[in-house]
Amino acid sequence: MRTALVLFTRDLRVHDHPALVAACRNAARVVPLFVLDDEVLGGRYAAPNRVAALLEALEDLRTSLRARGGDLVIRWGDPIEEVRSLVTETDASEVHLSADVSGYAHRRQAALEQLGEDLSVEVTAHPGVVLVEPGEVSPTAGDHFRVFAPYWRRWIDHPHRDPLPAPERVPTPSSVHSGTIPARRELVDGDEAPDRLRTGETAARDRLDWWFDGAIGEYDRAHHDLASDATSKLSHHLHFGCLSVAEVVSRIDRRRPGHDAFLRQLCWREFNHQLLAANPDLPRQDLRSQGDDWRQDDDTLVAWREGRTGYPVVDAGMRQLRQEGWMHNRARMLTASFLTKHLRVDWRVGAWHFMDHLVDGDLANNFAQWQWVAGTGTDSRPNRMFNPVTQGRRYDPSGAYVRRYVPELANVDDVIVHAPWEAADQLFGEVDYPPPTVDHAEARERFLAARGR
Numbered sequence: 540m541r542t543a544l545v546l547f548t549r550d551l552r553v554h555d556h557p558a559l560v561a562a563c564r565n566a567a568r569v570v571p572l573f574v575l576d577d578e579v580l581g582g583r584y585a586a587p588n589r590v591a592a593l594l595e596a597l598e599d600l601r602t603s604l605r606a607r608g609g610d611l612v613i614r615w616g617d618p619i620e621e622v623r624s625l626v627t628e629t630d631a632s633e634v635h636l637s638a639d640v641s642g643y644a645h646r647r648q649a650a651l652e653q654l655g656e657d658l659s660v661e662v663t664a665h666p667g668v669v670l671v672e673p674g675e676v677s678p679t680a681g682d683h684f685r686v687f688a689p690y691w692r693r694w695i696d697h698p699h700r701d702p703l704p705a706p707e708r709v710p711t712p713s714s715v716h717s718g719t720i721p722a723r724r725e726l727v728d729g730d731e732a733p734d735r736l737r738t739g740e741t742a743a744r745d746r747l748d749w750w751f752d753g754a755i756g757e758y759d760r761a762h763h764d765l766a767s768d769a770t771s772k773l774s775h776h777l778h779f780g781c782l783s784v785a786e787v788v789s790r791i792d793r794r795r796p797g798h799d800a801f802l803r804q805l806c807w808r809e810f811n812h813q814l815l816a817a818n819p820d821l822p823r824q825d826l827r828s829q830g831d832d833w834r835q836d837d838d839t840l841v842a843w844r845e846g847r848t849g850y851p852v853v854d855a856g857m858r859q860l861r862q863e864g865w866m867h868n869r870a871r872m873l874t875a876s877f878l879t880k881h882l883r884v885d886w887r888v889g890a891w892h893f894m895d896h897l898v899d900g901d902l903a904n905n906f907a908q909w910q911w912v913a914g915t916g917t918d919s920r921p922n923r924m925f926n927p928v929t930q931g932r933r934y935d936p937s938g939a940y941v942r943r944y945v946p947e948l949a950n951v952d953d954v955i956v957h958a959p960w961e962a963a964d965q966l967f968g969e970v971d972y973p974p975p976t977v978d979h980a981e982a983r984e985r986f987l988a989a990r991g992r
């Protein structure tokens with residue numbers, strides 16, 4: 540009787556799972572495996588919010604597999620060694636997994652292929668993490684795109700894979716010990732965000748339905764508006780693969796309001812993934828160095844982390860991050876720009892602070908976007924600098940976003956809520972909120988001079 544093993548990584552779903560479908564098609568016995576990887580869990584990547592979300596997604600996946608007559612087998616340690624031992628134990632003749640883009644994922648896949656050769660087992664990497672695999676579209680000169688606009692044009696014309704249904708049955712042999720999914724504290728110390736977003740395939744599919752049942756219609760008009768909560772909040776589901784991007788894209792109808800703008804954002808995700816695939820050092824090294832001499836100033840860094848810079852929109856974003864483990868895209872841009880361009884702190888420091896908190900914290904999206912904002916990445920205007928006051932007034936005109944996360948300013952009126960120091964006389968003694976850490980005009984001059992402008 541043929542046995543196939545499926546190694547789940549960050550593709551924690553049963554719908555549109557090409558690796559799982561192939562295993563169920565080829566074999567009479569299927570062993571779905573997730574390895575709590577010592578290397579991943581031992582590093583800074585394993586932040587409490589993301590580990591909690593991972594465990595939730597695993598519980599949900601196990602429930603779905605059990606409903607199909609199978610189970611999720613949990614092991615701890617080195618994925619290659621765990622695959623070796625389960626292949627031997629179950630006499631599996633094939634191993635399936637989803638291809639992924641990071642340097643670590645590439646090394647893991649290569650090690651599995653080597654193991655396959657050693658054990659005479661077929662190892663197959665399937666699509667599933669992105670829609671268009673890195674390298675499937677490439678520019679005339681070069682192996683990957685460095686600019687978004689031409690990538691978008693090619694990506695949109697490239698044939699998109701149709702999503703696959705979930706297998707009806709996953710016949711896991713009962714002789715395999717399934718193992719327990721541990722409690723979060725067994726894996727990592729520290730607190731989770733009080734209002735952390737939940738994940739798992741069931742929650743993700745509900746959210747997807749809600750989104751396409753109508754909420755998406757407002758996306759084009761309102762997705763930049765900080766207070767209106769008009770974005771999909773699918774990023775953490777996509778990060779853990781509780782939803783496949785192919786399935787999300789299959790629901791798009793570009794003639795309908797909001798759909799095209801939303802598709803474009805999904806394409807940014809794809810763009811960043813092909814960027815990381817081609818540049819495994821993206822989380823560590825400038826893509827396009829600007830010769831920056833980053834500053835080390837612990838006090839201003841702490842003020843930024845804690846949301847006490849004196850710029851209300853920046854502080855609101857930083858506090859949203861701690862409160863929810865998520866931040867609005869516009870606020871991510873403003874807070875990252877403030878750190879790298881006003882405070883001149885190294886983008887890696889900020890990116891890792893985001894990774895410490897974001898439920899959707901993602902090697903491709905987080906580090907590519909930090910580099911974009913810092914001007915060391917793919918932005919064609921690397922020296923653009925956001926003014927936190929004018930940006931606040933434009934994207935939070937009523938001040939509702941600031942008031943939600945910075946309660947000290949709850950009673951300050953709309954005119955001054957983005958620049959409370961302008962009314963210091965009026966507010967004196969009434970509001971416990973710090974003055975600006977840096978003056979915008981001076982910071983701008985310093986930054987442009989440092990960049991030789």
Ligand SMILES: Cc1cc2nc3c(=O)[nH]c(=O)nc-3n(C[C@H](O)[C@H](O)[C@H](O)COP(=O)(O)OP(=O)(O)OC[C@H]3O[C@@H](n4cnc5c(N)ncnc54)[C@H](O)[C@@H]3O)c2cc1C
Pocket residue numbers: 762770771772773774775777778801804805806807808809811866867868869871872875893897899900901902904905906908909912
């Ligand atoms: C400094 C910085 C750091 C970021 N870090 C991350 C991260 O770690 N993980 C992450 O998923 N996104 C990251 N983003 C991108 C973006 O902010 C989030 O994807 C988005 O805010 C998630 O909310 P949403 O699902 O409601 O997005 P929506 O606006 O509903 O967009 C739909 C989906 O498109 C993708 N997407 C949207 N905007 C972007 C973008 N600019 N780049 C890449 N993909 C995008 C996401 O998968 C998102 O779920 C970062 C952006 C910046 C500026």
